[in-house]
Amino acid sequence: MYSLFIDTHDKDINITLFQAGKVLESSIRTSERHHSDFTMPMIDNIIKNNNLTVHDLNEILVVNGPGSFTGVRLGVTIAKTLAYTLNIPIKTITSLESLAISNPSKEEKLAVIHDIKGVYGAIFKKNKLAGEIFYKSNDEFAKMDKDKYLIIEDGNLDMERIYEYMKNIKPTIAHKVNPLYVKVIEALKND
Numbered sequence: 001m002y003s004l005f006i007d008t009h010d011k012d013i014n015i016t017l018f019q020a021g022k023v024l025e026s027s028i029r030t031s032e033r034h035h036s037d038f039t040m041p042m043i044d045n046i047i048k049n050n051n052l053t054v055h056d057l058n059e060i061l062v063v064n065g066p067g068s069f070t071g072v073r074l075g076v077t078i079a080k081t082l083a084y085t086l087n088i089p090i091k092t093i094t095s096l097e098s099l100a101i102s103n104p105s106k107e108e109k110l111a112v113i114h115d116i117k118g119v120y121g122a123i124f125k126k127n128k129l130a131g132e133i134f135y136k137s138n139d140e141f142a143k144m145d146k147d148k149y150l151i152i153e154d155g156n157l158d159m160e161r162i163y164e165y166m167k168n169i170k171p172t173i174a175h176k177v178n179p180l181y182v183k184v185i186e187a188l189k190n191d
Helices: 035-049 069-086 095-102 138-143 159-166
Strands: 002-007 012-019 022-030 059-063 090-093 109-114 118-125 134-137 150-153
Touching: 002 035, 002 069, 002 159, 012 035, 012 159, 022 035, 022 159, 035 069, 059 069, 059 159, 069 090, 090 159, 095 109, 095 118, 095 150, 095 159, 118 138, 134 138
Parallel strands: 002 059, 059 090, 109 150
Antiparallel strands: 002 012, 012 022, 109 118, 118 134
């Protein structure tokens, strides 16, 4: 069974190919504003490097946010298109879950992803989301009581731990997958 993982929520694009839960190949590229130039060629390369075609894929795994508005939309759109056209299951995971799961500690964790104006965050207990995913401005986050949590920030992802976690996520159909934005974009604030 081949699974393709797509993550474009941040400046690092992560495309990982699994076979039966083991990483066959992982490709990571940093891109500040050109995810659309790199994501599909990365997918194409990783599939060809392993002597496969897209028709060999059995499932799509995608990070659906929160994170960069455009980055999240791009990754989710590509994942949905692949899952739909190949008629294969798709599973989603949040960027914050992937951070929390990658850290093996069983302590209460506060997973955070920074952007220019603030922080996306979520609290995890025993690697399960405890409460709501939030967005706080930098000032609000600075005032937050964070002492009781192990803070997990923009770190390296443990792809095999993420795959193990995602085995228990129920697949869905492509049309039901949506980006998770959390904060309201500037253009919609005045409506």
